């Protein structure tokens with residue numbers, strides 16, 4: 001028997017490297033739902049800013065870039081795509097230059113306003129088409145979908161997160177050390193948690209899930225349990 005289908009919105013928030021993307025994509029795929037990676041959208045704006053030669057700290061010019069670009073974020077969990085003006089940028093947005101500059105860009109209120117509106121439109125279309133969507137980011141439960149049917153805030157020790165991210169970087173040909181990655185993870189956590197607009201924090205009604213000692217299968221099982229407890233899983237007759 002399959003796992004059935006998701007009805008409604010699951011919001012997954014948390015710091016970098018806690019496993020949001022991996023868990024969200026798997027949960028969506030296993031429940032026939034859509035998947036939205038909102039971090040990819042902030043990364044895409046950052047890439048456009050860097051390509052335009054704009055200083056990521058110059059909020060006015062960053063906003064101009066964000067207003068003029070054509071960003072399309074897909075919602076297929078099997079193949080999450082990000083395009084800028086029709087060109088796939090899925091690999092470029094994961095590079096170290098973007099990772100370094102994404103925090104100041106994502107702290108610009110006008111950028112957040114534009115992207116949150118686009119995210120809500122994608123979510124509404126997904127609910128219409130598929131009935132359910134798993135959305136991951138930093139402010140999904142607090143700002144983007146405050147009435148999400150299930151909100152989960154993922155956490156994990158900074159050291160474990162840095163080890164995971166270093167393994168991932170090295171496997172994809174980017175040489176990095178755990179110490180350097182730990183410093184980057186901590187820098188981004190501090191920036192994302194302390195910004196004035198939509199800081200990273202758990203929603204009051206979020207369930208916290210510590211993934212430090214769980215493997216990905218364990219995280220997925222815990223999420224499926226929560227979906228089930230909330231009655232968000234619909235099993236087709238005879239399925």
Ligand SMILES: Nc1ncnc2c1ncn2[C@@H]1O[C@H](COP(=O)(O)OP(=O)(O)OP(=O)(O)O)[C@@H](O)[C@H]1O
Nearest residue numbers: 016017018019020021022164165168211214215216
């Ligand atoms: N529970 C886990 N056990 C082991 N490895 C994990 C676990 N969760 C995630 N990973 C690995 O850690 C790396 C980072 O995971 P992922 O990209 O899903 O995190 P994230 O929270 O989305 O990070 P970011 O916010 O920076 O995009 C990936 O290589 C992933 O395979």
Ligand SMILES: Nc1ccn([C@H]2C[C@H](O)[C@@H](COP(=O)(O)O)O2)c(=O)n1
Nearest residue numbers: 038039040042102106137138139188
């Ligand atoms: N909803 C979101 C999603 C992401 N961001 C910012 C903060 C992150 O440092 C950056 C990149 O996200 P990642 O790909 O690492 O998940 O984007 C945000 O502010 N709000």
